[in-house]
Amino acid sequence: MSQPISIKDIARKFKCAPSTISRALNDHPAINIETRKTIQEYATRIGYQKNTISLSLLNKQxxxxxxxxxxxxxxxxxxxxxxxxxxxxxxxxxxxxxxxxxxxxxxxxxxxxxxxxxxxxxxxxxxxxxxxxxxxxxxxxxxxxxxxxxxxxxxxxxxxxxxxxxxDYQGAFLATEHLIQMGCRRIAHLHGPKGITVSQQRFKGYLDCLQKYQLPFYPELLAHVSFSADSAVEATMSLMDHQPDGIFGVNDEVCFGAMKVIREKNIRIPEEIALVGFDDIPLAQFAYPPLSSVSRQxxxxxxxxxxxxxxxxxxxxxxxxxxxxxxxxxxxxxxxxxx
Amino acid sequence: MSQPISIKDIARKFKCAPSTISRALNDHPAINIETRKTIQEYATRIGYQKNTISLSLLNKQxxxxxxxxxxxxxxxxxxxxxxxxxxxxxxxxxxxxxxxxxxxxxxxxxxxxxxxxxxxxxxxxxxxxxxxxxxxxxxxxxxxxxxxxxxxxxxxxxxxxxxxxxxDYQGAFLATEHLIQMGCRRIAHLHGPKGITVSQQRFKGYLDCLQKYQLPFYPELLAHVSFSADSAVEATMSLMDHQPDGIFGVNDEVCFGAMKVIREKNIRIPEEIALVGFDDIPLAQFAYPPLSSVSRQxxxxxxxxxxxxxxxxxxxxxxxxxxxxxxxxxxxxxxxxxx
DNA sequence: AAAAATCATGCAAACGTTTGCATTCGTTTG
DNA sequence: CAAACGAATGCAAACGTTTGCATGATTTTT
CATH class of the missing domain: 3.40.50.2300 (Response regulator)
Structure with a gap:
């Protein structure tokens, strides 16, 4: 593997000091304009590429x-x-x-x-x-x-x-509020992985919104998922025993999972169960039916x-x-x- | 912004040469075992972190x-x-x-x-x-x-x-062959961006497969899309005038787009139009209906x-x-x- | 007791580039 | 003609680390 060309190599070629080459390549006015041109041309011709590593060392960035x-x-x-x-x-x-x-x-x-x-x-x-x-x-x-x-x-x-x-709190609040305004009274939540702040904040937004509208929180309407659609399948199945009329999912993927389960049970979306996700992924609008979501830019x-x-x-x-x-x-x- | 601690700083502290510190930190046997321990301890205590930049310069990697x-x-x-x-x-x-x-x-x-x-x-x-x-x-x-x-x-x-x-060629061939075996005779293709090899290869696999099974290629059953679901909407609409009974999409996203159009026209999938995508994204199995796809690992x-x-x-x-x-x-x- | 071996440490160069401070010219000015 | 100046270039240090070789000190062997 051939070594890359260095400023020293060029200096040797021109029988001058490395500093001259350095200045020439950086178009320093102290160097004769002709010399500069010649050196610059030569450098590009042989494909010289500055070694940024040495620069990093020198400039501490x-x-x-x-x-x-x-x-x-x-x-x-x-x-x-x-x-x-x-x-x-x-x-x-x-x-x-x-x-x-x-x-x-x-x-x-x-x-x-x-x-x-x-x-x-x-x-x-x-x-x-x-x-x-x-x-x-x-x-x-x-x-x-x-x-x-x-x-x-x-x-x-x-x-x-x-x-x-x-x-996230605000986003979850908005989503839940929207479901309430759409007439949902038993809103389930597909809760993200425990311990992750994102999950906690969204759960909190959901909770506080229920409270604001004086709706009870039903623990049986809570199911834990990871962030994948897969993980939502089982979670949603367990929810189905408790007749939710709305679901707020911790992200869009889990809503895709939930929708699949709901469809297979021949329950109508949104008439019987309304859904809102989170993230507004590009495919959200291509879900069946198109998925409402909270965009977080x-x-x-x-x-x-x-x-x-x-x-x-x-x-x-x-x-x-x-x-x-x-x-x-x-x-x-x-x-x-x-x- | 305080400068990070260097080997020289430590050397000064111990009144010895930088090389000794370097060797001590690298557990070099030439250095007295006690000295090594002391230096290593001190280094971790003050949070010394090796500067890899200087190493890169030295080792040329x-x-x-x-x-x-x-x-x-x-x-x-x-x-x-x-x-x-x-x-x-x-x-x-x-x-x-x-x-x-x-x-x-x-x-x-x-x-x-x-x-x-x-x-x-x-x-x-x-x-x-x-x-x-x-x-x-x-x-x-x-x-x-x-x-x-x-x-x-x-x-x-x-x-x-x-x-x-x-x-990609092979994958496209497989997808098309599968559609043919499912009984499709007018298979449309949502062609990816022109000029991209991925698009070309998949198109070629599709074409060659049609030929192998002695099916005609209908130019009107070809529509160009980018890789997004969005772009597939218009493309699919134009296809609908020509009664395809199958669609092979350049990727899964475009199939999501196509499926939305098809559903809205109340055309049944797969009975009237069968679809196969490419990539096998995690959401493919959560499409409605679940989307067949070519996985490319x-x-x-x-x-x-x-x-x-x-x-x-x-x-x-x-x-x-x-x-x-x-x-x-x-x-x-x-x-x-x-x- | 001298020679040899062992151990611990230091010196200096190297990696590639930049930059403040000389140095060497040649030219202008008083 | 000397002093001052300007232009073009060179020197050397610096950034942080490693490593072959040398050095010095101590111990072992003959």
Missing amino acids: SKTLGVILPTMAHFHESSMVEGMEKILQPAGYLLNICVTNESHALERAYMDRLVANRVDAICISLSQETYDKNRNDHIDHAISRALPLIFMDRFYHAQNLDQVITD SRKIGEETALLFLAKIDGQQENKQISLEPQLIIRESSKKRII | SKTLGVILPTMAHFHESSMVEGMEKILQPAGYLLNICVTNESHALERAYMDRLVANRVDAICISLSQETYDKNRNDHIDHAISRALPLIFMDRFYHAQNLDQVITD SRKIGEETALLFLAKIDGQQENKQISLEPQLIIRESSKKRII
Whole structure:
């Protein structure tokens, strides 16, 4: 494997100092304009490519961001990444993307690696295990080394840190309220994985909304699922024994699972059971019937995170908490009456 | 922002040479066992983290892979990434993920940046524009600098390069054959974006299968879509004028779009029109009716790509072309008769 | 007691690039 | 003619780590 060409190689060719080559390539006015041209031409011709590693070492910045995500399988996460790239590519940043698979150990390992790699910041969506075990040493560690750390998507309890999240509580409240307004009185909830803040917040929004409208909360109308459609099948079956007239799902995928079960039981949607999901994935409107959902502007979370980072390295001192407003998108799956 | 602690800082503390610290931290037997322990303890206590950048510079390897993708929005791509991570994380590699949005210019820019960053290899899924414009200089350039380059998912015409792809042709053939065996005689095809090899291969598989079974190809039963469900709506409407009795979609999303149109026209699936998609996304089985699809083992593409890379840096010389066998998953959407 | 072996540590170069401060010219100015 | 100036280039240090070789100190062997 041939070594890449370095500035020193070029210097040897021109019988001059590496500093001259460096300046010539950077169009430094101190270098004779003719010399500059000649060197630049030669460099492009032989395909010289600057070694950014040495630059990172020198300037103590890698122009790279670490991104730690629990998973990438859902539309939500990949949209966030796309949003980040959209802002950060023009700014010259690369992304180191790490998928923890909700494992605390992996999250830790990746965190260490990113720190060792001297990324300019870490954007993290905490893993479920980190919540469960409540082990935050790696987080505190990162904070203590003054490495910009931005919590993305999933809330971290500590006050006053940089966070970009959606108001899940508000979104869940909107969804539940809508079902109530459509006439539902026995609203079931497909509850996300325990311990995950996202699940808890959505459950809380659902609960508080029931209370506001003085509807009782029936524990038998609660079923736990993971975030997959698959997991919703069994959960929904168990719900069916208790005659719900509406279902609020922790995300759209589980609603797809629920709808399948409901259809197979020949129960009509939305007449007998209305449904609202969360995330507004692109396929939501192609469900049968089209699925109402709460959009949380996944792409925008990524964009805002990127912008927050840029502001931060631009000298902005105070930490910022950005909460994006969710939007209720109403489709057939919840239209029990004309609105 | 406090500077991270370096080996030199520790050396100063212990009034010894940096080399001693380095060896101590790496558990080098030449260093007194007691000294080693003391230094290691001190290092962990003050939170020393090795600077991998300097190591990369020294060892001429960054332990990082560049991954260039046209998009991340689909299950297929994020699964590939997850597959890569699964293999590469234990091997100590990080991923630099770049989304080109199918733009040639961005692909070029990212390529340069990754080369400048001295990634150990680049895994690329070519952008549509690169195919369209047939501009491969950046590719040839990378190849000429002996940087391991692995084509992932999308085929590159040059022979004898490293490639990990699915046999799209074969998958399309299987899907079409299945529709024929189910009794379809007027099979429409929702053709993917022009110029993309994936689209072309699937179209070719469809065509050749029709021919094998001596069925005529009706140009009016061809409609072009992007990869989104949305784009399939209009396309399917236009098809409906020509009474297809089966549809083979370039991916699952477009089939969701098609199914919505068909349902709204009160045409029965699969009795009047049978459908088969491609990718076998997790929601396919939750379509109404459950969608038959060709699985292309997205995750496995990522895993194989990672393994190919590992073999490569392990000294394997010859290039390898890996083609993964697609699998037809039969569900309700195509079951016109009992099988 | 001298030679040899063992142990622990230090020196310095290397990786590729940038940059403040010389240095070496040749030219202009008083 | 000397002093000052300007242009073009070179020197060397710096970033953080590793590693072959040398050095010095102690112990073992003959």
